[in-house]
Amino acid sequence: MFLDVPMQPILVVDSAQAATDLLEKRSHLYSDRLQLLMPKLMSWDFSMALMPYGADWRAHRKAFHRYFEPNALPAYDDIIRHEISACISRLLDSPENITIHVRQMFASMILQIVYGMKIHSLDDEFIRVVEEALDGANRAGAIGENWVEFLPFLQYIPSWLPGGRTSRLAERYKPFVENMIKGPLQKVRSALNEGVAIPCIANSMLMELQDKVGSSELPLDQERLLRNVTGVAYIGASDTTVSAVTSFLLAMALYPNVQKKAQEELDRVVGTGRLPEPSDWDSLVYIQAVTLETMRWIPAGPLAVPHRLTEDDEYNGYFIPAGTIVIPNAWAMLHDPSDYPEPGTFKPERFIKDGRIDPNVRNPRAFAFGFGRRVCPGEDLGFNAVGLFIATALQVFNISAGVDADSKPQKLSTEVRDGFIIHPITVPTGISPRSDAAERLIREQPASV
Numbered sequence: 291m292f293l294d295v296p297m298q299p300i301l302v303v304d305s306a307q308a309a310t311d312l313l314e315k316r317s318h319l320y321s322d323r324l325q326l327l328m329p330k331l332m333s334w335d336f337s338m339a340l341m342p343y344g345a346d347w348r349a350h351r352k353a354f355h356r357y358f359e360p361n362a363l364p365a366y367d368d369i370i371r372h373e374i375s376a377c378i379s380r381l382l383d384s385p386e387n388i389t390i391h392v393r394q395m396f397a398s399m400i401l402q403i404v405y406g407m408k409i410h411s412l413d414d415e416f417i418r419v420v421e422e423a424l425d426g427a428n429r430a431g432a433i434g435e436n437w438v439e440f441l442p443f444l445q446y447i448p449s450w451l452p453g454g455r456t457s458r459l460a461e462r463y464k465p466f467v468e469n470m471i472k473g474p475l476q477k478v479r480s481a482l483n484e485g486v487a488i489p490c491i492a493n494s495m496l497m498e499l500q501d502k503v504g505s506s507e508l509p510l511d512q513e514r515l516l517r518n519v520t521g522v523a524y525i526g527a528s529d530t531t532v533s534a535v536t537s538f539l540l541a542m543a544l545y546p547n548v549q550k551k552a553q554e555e556l557d558r559v560v561g562t563g564r565l566p567e568p569s570d571w572d573s574l575v576y577i578q579a580v581t582l583e584t585m586r587w588i589p590a591g592p593l594a595v596p597h598r599l600t601e602d603d604e605y606n607g608y609f610i611p612a613g614t615i616v617i618p619n620a621w622a623m624l625h626d627p628s629d630y631p632e633p634g635t636f637k638p639e640r641f642i643k644d645g646r647i648d649p650n651v652r653n654p655r656a657f658a659f660g661f662g663r664r665v666c667p668g669e670d671l672g673f674n675a676v677g678l679f680i681a682t683a684l685q686v687f688n689i690s691a692g693v694d695a696d697s698k699p700q701k702l703s704t705e706v707r708d709g710f711i712i713h714p715i716t717v718p719t720g721i722s723p724r725s726d727a728a729e730r731l732i733r734e735q736p737a738s739v
C-alpha cells in the first residue's frame with residue numbers, strides 16, 4: 291500500500307514476498323531510518339536503532355554483534371538461568387504481580403550481562419531514569435505533536451519564551467537519556483580504576499578499547515561507541531521480551547491442551563528433579579514450537595521499525611521515490627493464512643513434522659525480528675531467553691486465567707495495548723505449582739539476585 295503523503299511518501303509492505311524482495315534482497319537501498327529532530331534534541335540519537343544507514347551505524351552494529359552473536363551467548367547462560375529461577379521463586383509467592391516479576395527478570399538479566407549491575411526491584415533508581423527517558427522517546431516520536439519536525443527553527447526558541455515547547459521538552463528529557471547511557475558505564479569504569487573488574491560486556495569492551503588506544507583515556511569517537519553500544523541493549527531487550535512472555539502466558543491460559551502437551555514433553559525430557567537447561571533445548575521440540583508460535587501469534591513489534599529508502603526504486607512496475615518510509619507489516623505476514631492456516635489460533639503443531647521442526651513452514655523469526663541489514667541484532671539472545679523461560683515456567687507451573695484486580699475470575703482476551711511494542715491487555719494470574727515436587731524445586735531456587 292503506497293500513501294502519497296506530501297513531502298513524506300509511505301509504503302506499507304504486507305506480504306512476505308515483497309518484504310523479501312525489497313527489504314532483504316535490496317537491503318542496500320532499504321536500510322536507512324527517518325531522521326527526526328526531536329529525538330536528536332533529547333540525545334536519543336545515541337541509539338543504533340535510529341541511526342541513519344552508513345559507516346557510523348555499521349561500526350556500531352559490528353561492535354554490538356561481537357557481544358551478541360551466537361558464539362558469545364553461552365557466557366551469559368548462568369545469568370539467564372539464575373534470573374529465571376529467581377523469577378519463578380517470586381511468582382510462587384505473589385503470582386498476581388506476574389508482569390512486575392517478568393519485567394524485573396529481564397531488566398536484571400540484561401543489565402547484568404551489559405553492566406554487571408544487579409537490580410533488586412523495579413523501584414531501582416536506574417529503572418526510574420530509563421522510564422523517564424522512554425517517556426521522552428514516546429513524546430519525541432509523536433511527530434504530529436512536534437511542530438519542530440516541520441518548522442526546524444523552533445528548536446532555537448528558548449524554553450522560557452512562548453513557542454519554546456521544543457526546548458522545554460529537550461531540557462526536560464535530555465538529562466535522563468544521558469544519565470541512562472552514562473551512569474552505569476561510569477560505575478564500571480570506576481570499579482576498573484579501583485582494580486575490580488566487573489565481568490560484563492561494558493568492562494570487556496572498555497578494556498579492549500583501552501588496550502587498542504594504549505591509554506585509559508579513550509578518544510571521543512571510541513568513548514561514544516562504548517557508550518552507545520552498551521546503552522542500546524537495555525532499550526532493545528527489555529520491553530520486547532516482556533511482551534513475548536506475557537503473550538505466551540496468555541496463550542497457555544487460553545489453550546490448556548497445548549500447555550499439557552508441552553508439560554508432557556518436559557516430564558519426558560527433563561524429568562521432575564531439575565529445571566530445564568539450555569543443553570535440553572534441541573530435545574524440546576514442542577517447546578521450540580511453542581516459542582516460535584508465541585513470536586508469530588502476537589509479535590512484540592508488529593510493524594518492526596520503519597525503514598527508509600535511499601534511492602529511487604521500481605518494483606513490479608511501480609515507482610518508489612527515494613526518501614519513502616517503508617513500514618513492514620510483520621503482523622500481516624505472520625497472520626497470512628497461506629503460510630499459517632487459521633492464523634488467529636495458537637497452534638505449535640503447525641511447525642512440527644515427523645518429530646522435528648518442519649523446515650518447510652516459514653520460520654516466524656524471519657519477520658518477528660525485523661528485516662534485512664536492520665534485523666534485530668539481539669535476536670538470538672532474546673529468543674533463547676524467552677524460550678528458556680517458557681520451558682521453565684511450564685515445567686513447574688500450571689497457568690490459568692486467575693482473578694482480576696477485584697478478585698473476580700478474569701476474562702481473557704487477545705486484545706493488545708497499542709504502541710510501538712504491543713502487550714496483551716489481560717495477563718493470566720492463575721500461576722500455581724504443578725505438584726509438590728514442582729513446589730519443592732521452586733523453593734530450592736534463590737528468591738532474589
Ligand code: HEM
Pocket residue numbers: 338339340351358522523524526527530531534590591594595596597658659660661662663664665666667668669671672673676
Ligand atoms: C523477543 C525479543 C525481541 C524482539 C521481538 C525484537 C524485535 C526487534 C525488531 C522487530 C527490530 C526492528 C528491525 C528492523 O528495523 O527491521 C529490532 C531492532 C533492534 N533490536 Fe530487537 N528484539 C528483541 C530482542 C532484542 C534484544 C535482546 C536486544 C539487545 C540485546 C535487541 C536489540 C535491538 C537493536 C539494537 C535493534 C536496532 C537494530 C538497528 O537498527 O540496526 N533486541 N528488534
